[in-house]
Amino acid sequence: FCLVGFSGLAIDFGITYLLKEKLRLEKYFSNGVGFMFAASSNYFLNRYWTFNSFGPMLKQYFWFVFIGLLGLIINTIILMFLVKKQGFNFYFSKLIAIVVVTIWNFCLNLLITFS
Numbered sequence: 001f002c003l004v005g006f007s008g009l010a011i012d013f014g015i016t017y018l019l020k021e022k023l024r025l026e027k028y029f030s031n032g033v034g035f036m037f038a039a040s041s042n043y044f045l046n047r048y049w050t051f052n053s054f055g056p057m058l059k060q061y062f063w064f065v066f067i068g069l070l071g072l073i074i075n076t077i078i079l080m081f082l083v084k085k086q087g088f089n090f091y092f093s094k095l096i097a098i099v100v101v102t103i104w105n106f107c108l109n110l111l112i113t114f115s
Helices: 002-022 027-050 057-085 090-115
Strands: none
Touching: 002 027, 002 090, 027 057, 027 090, 057 090
16 A cells, blocks of 8 residues: 555655646646646556456445545645645655545544445
8 A cells, every 4th residue: 555655645746746846736736737647647557456346336436536535635634734834845845745634544444445
């Protein structure tokens, strides 16, 4: 799960950086796009590698994305709080948010998506 998570981390940070820094898109929009690309990649890797699941793909993907979207809301709230209210660096705040949401995602996906 952690190896898949690290690949997702690279995708998330890479896409967020590209959109925010190179294309100059809004940082929270860029964060959302990076997060969803990473979530989709993580779904397929976790489905076959981590959880060795062969359940109904569409149903699993729905739950994985739904849990991911809830995680994105949590991620964005943490980012906004740490950046706007605490004055932390955006990418440091993103790292903290990712750790929290990773725990959230693992627990709910274990209990719901891949049960």
